[in-house]
Amino acid sequence: MGAKMTEQLLGEPAAGRRTKILSHLDGRTPGRSLPGALYTDPDVFTSEVELLWRRRWLFVGTVAEVPEPGDYVTFDVAGSSVLVIRDDDEQVRAFHNVCRHRGSRLVTSGNGSVGNLVCGYHSWTYATDGSLRYAPQLSPEIDTTCLGLRPVALREVGGLLFCSLAAEPDGDIDLVADQISGYLTPHRLDRAKVAAQVDLVEEANWKLVMENNRECYHCEGGHPELTCTFFPTWGLREDQVPDRLRPDHDRYLLAEADLMRRCDELGIPHRLIEDLVDRPLGFRIQREPLDGVGESFSADGARLVGRLLGDLDDPQLGRCTFHSQPNAWVHLLADHVVTFAVTPISPDRTLVRSTWLVHEDAVEGVDYDLETLTAVWRATNEQDATFVRNTQLGVSDPAYVPGPYNDAERNVDDFVRWYESQIRSEAQEKGGAR
Template sequence: MTELLGDPATVRRTSILDHLDRRTPGHSLPGVLYTDPEVFASEIELLWRRRWLFVGTVAEVPEPGDYLTFDVAGSSVLVIRDDDEQVRAFHNVCRHRGSRLVTAGQGSVGNLVCGYHSWTYATDGSLRYAPQLSPSIDTTCLGLRPVALREVGGLLYCSLADSPDDDLDAVAAQVRDYLTPHRLDRAKVAAQVDLVEEGNWKLVMENNRECYHCEGGHPELTCTFFPTWGLREDQVPERLRGDHDRYLLAEADLARRCDELGIPHRLLEDLVGRPLGFRIQREPLDGAGESFSPDGSRLVGRLLGDLADPRLGRCTFHTQPNAWIHLLADHVVTFSVTPISPDRTLVRSTWLVSADAVEGVDYDVESLTAVWRATNAQDAVFVRNTQLGVADPAYVPGPYNEAERQVDDFVRWYEAQIRSEARIPSPRGGSDG
C-alpha cells in the first residue's frame, strides 16, 4: 500500500480521513480515532506541529534567566526570559551534537551551558563559547533555533510550524481585555501539579467541554460551579430549577457589576471555523461568588492586579487544541493538555496568585488547590473508563445531546483542521454543521 500511495505520512493521512468519512454527524468519533497509533502520528504531524499551543504564563518566568520547558510532538521547547526582560522560545537542542540543553522542567540560569561539551549560550540564544571550535567557523550562525512565541494577556503560546499562521493575533485582539485586569505579569506560581491521565488527548478535551457529568461527578466543583452550565431554559430539569434560578440572579448581578467596573464579560466564541478555536466568557460562581471554595468565598487575601472587588465570578478562556483557564479575582488556574501516546495525556494545572501574596498568611496551598485537585482526579477516572470503552469492540459512537454542544464543536473543529492540513475536502462538503 505504501508503494501505491507514497510515503508513510501520506498513508497515515489517507487512513485518518477514511475514518473521519465514516463518522456520523452529531455523534462521537469512531473508536479507532482514539486508539490507533497511526492516527495519533497523523495528529502530531497535522495539528500539534502546526497549531498554536498554550505552554504557560509569564508568571512562570518572572526574572531574567528563568525558564520552563514544554515537551510536545517529539520536540522540547525552552521558554526563557532573557537579560533584556524579553520572553523567548528556542528548541531545547544544542547546536553542536544535539544534546538537550536543560533537562529540568523549570529553573533559572545565567547562561545556558550544554552539559555534554560546554557549549554556552546567552539567554537570547546566541552562542557565547564553544571550546576548541575552529576560528574559521562563523559562530553567529550557531545560535539556538528559535520557536515562535506570542504573549496574550500574560498567557504564552508557541508554534512549532516553520511559518505559523496569524490566527493567534486575531484571537488576542478579541480576548486581551478580558485577561489584562488580572495582571499575570504581577502574579506568581503558588502551585503546579502534573497528572498523567490514561486516555487519549481528545477525550481529555471533550470531557472538559461539558458539564453533563458535573451534577453527580464533581461534588466539590458544583459547590460554586452551577450544575446547569451549558443548558438552555427548556433543558433545565425540574430538580435543578432552584439552582438555575439562582444562576440567573447571579448572572444578572455579575453583568451589572462588570459593566460598572468596565470589565468585559459577554460570551465570545469561534470554536469551529478557525485554526485556534476559542471561547471566552465571564460567568458567575455560586455561593459568595468569589472563588473555588466550598462556600464560594475568596481563597487568597490579596486580589490580583488592581482588582478591588472579589465578587467577579470566573472568566473562562478555552483554546483548541490544548488549554482552558479560569481567571478569578483572587487567583488564576491554568490547564494545559499534552499528548504522550494514543492512550496517555499529560494535564498540567498551575495556580497563580498575586506576587505580593504571602503563603501561610494570605493563602493556604492545600485550600487553594483542593477543588481542582479533586476535580482533576475525578475527571481522570472518567477519561480512563471512556478510553477503555472506546477501545472495546462493542463501542458504537452515540449521539450528543444539547448539553454537549461544545463537545460536538470540538470534534467538528478537529475534523476541519485535519482536513484542512491534509488538503482533502470532506465528502460531506466540509465539516459537520
C-alpha cells in the same frame, strides 16, 4: 539511494497514515462521537502530531512562570522540547531545546534559572537570547553567529504564552488576541506568581481529555467539590432545565444579573465570544457567575486568597473562563488564576498540567493556604482522570458504537467538528485528501 527514492520511502507511509485518518473521519456520523480508531490507532496519533500539534498554536504557560531574567520552563510535545526563557532584556523567548553542536538536550529539568545556557555534553554556552557565546576548540573559521539556538514562534496574550512549531505559523493568534486581551488584562498575570503546579498523566487519548472538559453534563454527579460553585445547569437552555434543578437555575440567573452589573460598572468585559469550529485557534471566552458568595472555588464560594490580583478591589467577579483548541482551559478569578495545559504523550496517555497563580505579593500561610487553594481542582482533576480512563477502555472495546451528543454537549460537538476540519485542511494541503 537516490533522493527521489528516499522521498518516496519516507513520504508513502505518511501519505498512507493521512489516508487512514481521513477514512476514519469519513465514517463519522455528524452529531455523534468519533469512531473508536481515532482514539486508539497509533497511525492516527502520528498523523495528528504531523497535521495538528506541529502546525497549530499551543498554550505553554504564563509569564508568571518566568518572572526574572534567566528563568525558564520547558514544554515537551510531539517529540519536541521547547525552552521558554526570559532573556537579560526582560523579553520572553522560545527556542528548541537542542544544542547546535551534536543535538544534546540543552536543559533537562522542567524549570529553573540560569545565567547562561550551558550544554552538559561539550560545554557549548548560549546567552539567554539564544546566541552562541562559547564553543571550546571550535575552529575560528566557523561563523558562530549562525549557530545560535533555533527559535520557536512565541506569542504573549494577556500574560498567556502560546508557541507554534510550524516553520511558518499562521496569524490566527493575533486575531484571537485582539478579542480576548481585554478579558485577561485586569488579572495582571505579569504581577502574579506560581503558588502550585501539578502534573497528572491521564490514561486516555488527548481528545477524550479535551472533550471531557468541554461539557458539564457529568458535573452534577461527578464533581461534588466543583459544583459547590459551578451551577449544575451550565450548558442547558432555559427549556432544558429539569424541575429538580429549577431553584439552582433561578439562583444562577440572579447571580448572572448581579455579575453583569458589577462588570459594567467596573468596565470589565463579560459577554460570550465563541469561535470554536472554523478557525485554526478555536476559542471561547466569557465571564460567568459562581455560586454561593461568588468569589472563588471554595465550599461556600468565598475568596481563597486575601490579596486580590492586579489592581482589582472587588472579589465578587465570578470566573472568566477561556479555552482554546487544541490544548488549554483557564479560569481567571479575582483572587487567583488556574491554568490547564494538555499535551499528548501516546494514543492512550495525556499529560494535564495545572498551575495556580496568585498575586506576586501574596504570602503562603498568611494570605492563602495552599492545600485549600488547590483542593477543588486537585479533586476534580482526579475525578476527570477516572472518567476519561474508563472512556478510553470503552472506546477500545469492539462493542463501542459512537453515541449521540445532547445539547448540553454542544461544545464537545464543536470541538470534534474543529478537529475534523483542521485535520482535513492540513491533509489536503499535504496532498493526503481524497
